[in-house]
Amino acid sequence: MGRPAARRTPPAAGDGGADRPAPLLTVDLNGAPHVLVSTCTGGGSSTILRTLTAQLLHHGAHALVLDIKRISQPWARQLPTVTYRADVADIHDALVGLVDELRRRIDVADRHGDDVGLLRLVVVFESGDATLRKLARHWETVRRPGDPMVSPAFTALTDVLFAGAMVRMHVLFDGDPTLSVLGPEGREQFSTAILDLRIYTCLACRAVFRSCMWCGVVGRAGIRSVPAG
Known part of the structure; x- marks a missing residue:
């Protein structure tokens, strides 16, 4: 994918106040299919997600943007190749629907080969920690007798983390990698992370x-x- 443009960094302690150009950051989704962004408040995580997603869209990808705050990624609302969801019920349904898309892509790849030319699909989790907590509470509210205890939205996310790479499905997640809902097996799928830039x-x-x-x-x-x- 393309590279974010270089930015100027604030002077580091002891460097005499020099204003230095920031190195370019390149993320290879073929080798590291899922990306974790974890910064402090105001650390630029929304900007990083926007930069990565916009470049992927420029190169022909489609995106599912999950913006639980409604204000973090408004630029994506009306784009034709973006599905934008902000309500927790809609986010739940969108994630559950990913399972069908994952199965469809795996079937296509099995029948035609891995190089069949599937379009990249990027799942963008803005404020991932808050989103997962709200999804858990939503499932507690709507779950019926006989339904699984674990939200199917969590199961769908885990499935995409495990099997999405082979069919060009990627997760960009803004949040805390220690969240227990992902489990160690899910967390280790983020082979690239951006931590405090x-x-x-x-x-x-x-x-x-x-x-x-x-x-x-x-x-x-x-x-x-x-x-x-």
Whole structure:
């Protein structure tokens, strides 16, 4: 995919106040199909999601934008290749519907090969933590006797995280990677993360945190950091 334009970074402590151009950030969705964005409040997560999504749309992708706050990604509302959802019930239904699209794509790939030319489909989770909490409460409200305890929206998200890569379905998630609803198996599918505007990749297990919570490798020997702004 294309690269976000270089930005100017604030001067770092001890550099004499120099204004330095930020390095370009490139995300390879073929090698790292799902992206986690985790920043502090005001850290630019919405801008990062918008930048990545807009470039993917420019290159022919379609997007499902889940904007529980209604104000974080308004630019996507009227775009013809974007499905925009803000109500929790609509977000639930959209995620559940992804399972059918995932199965359809897998069937196409099985019959015609992985290089059949499927369009990329990007699922954009704005404020992912809040969205998942609201989805859990929504399911508690609408679940009927005999329905599964776990929200089918969570199951759909996990299915896309596991199997979406082979059929060009990707998740861009703004939130906390330690959310228990994803489980360790779901969390480790985010092989690329943008944390406080920096990428961290564990060289031992390809996890993506400053201190890898899965393989335990920490420190300079285990973590490669690439400034991204």
